Amino acid sequence: MSDAQNKKKRHVSRRGRLRRLLPRLARSRDGAAAIEFALLAIPYFVIVFAIFETFIAFTGEQLVSNAVDTMARKLRTGQITAASSTEPEFRRAFCAEVSILISCSESEINVPSKLYLDIRSFPDFASIPKNFTLLEEEEEGEGSDLDTSTFQYNPGGPSTINMLRAYYKWQVITDLVRPYISNIKLGTDGSNSYFLIMATAAYKNEAFPQ
Numbered sequence: 001m002s003d004a005q006n007k008k009k010r011h012v013s014r015r016g017r018l019r020r021l022l023p024r025l026a027r028s029r030d031g032a033a034a035i036e037f038a039l040l041a042i043p044y045f046v047i048v049f050a051i052f053e054t055f056i057a058f059t060g061e062q063l064v065s066n067a068v069d070t071m072a073r074k075l076r077t078g079q080i081t082a083a084s085s086t087e088p089e090f091r092r093a094f095c096a097e098v099s100i101l102i103s104c105s106e107s108e109i110n111v112p113s114k115l116y117l118d119i120r121s122f123p124d125f126a127s128i129p130k131n132f133t134l135l136e137e138e139e140e141g142e143g144s145d146l147d148t149s150t151f152q153y154n155p156g157g158p159s160t161i162n163m164l165r166a167y168y169k170w171q172v173i174t175d176l177v178r179p180y181i182s183n184i185k186l187g188t189d190g191s192n193s194y195f196l197i198m199a200t201a202a203y204k205n206e207a208f209p210q
Helices: 003-027 030-074 087-097 106-110
Strands: 117-121 161-171 194-204
Touching: 030 087, 030 161, 030 194, 087 106, 087 117
Parallel strands: none
Antiparallel strands: 117 161, 161 194
């Protein structure tokens, strides 16, 4: 048999083996789970992280609300007054109430960038603002940030009507949930948006001695 005939025979034999192997390869399930996991792992973990972050954000909201109730009770009963506590001291005490999830650095206590507290007196309950205010938009398409120009530290005296309101800028990390839980959006792409936590307590101080 010539060399050409031998080569042709070997080629035909390889093609025959390949035809037999292809159906077996198509039926094989070896490694299918690993391939499927590789395809689904990223979206799966993104969804899990988004659920976890949403849960933590709303837990932080409840924590701030509880801290407002606790500190308002101390203001109402005269345990904390303008004479007994400065604004940084009050902020430090408030931070201690939320320290489980929210940490305040010394610079945050003195110059707020995320946690804002507004304590004011009013002539009656009807005068207490119901909503927070935003800065005017500087450019079309840009978002508005929280307006802090009217915030005060004025605990009020005995028998006065007061309000304690806390704001915390909770940064949203997962883009998947950012459009749904962010209520403050900065920039056209929304990359600096955050979930603004707000809690309010309105009360009338007791007739505590000054």
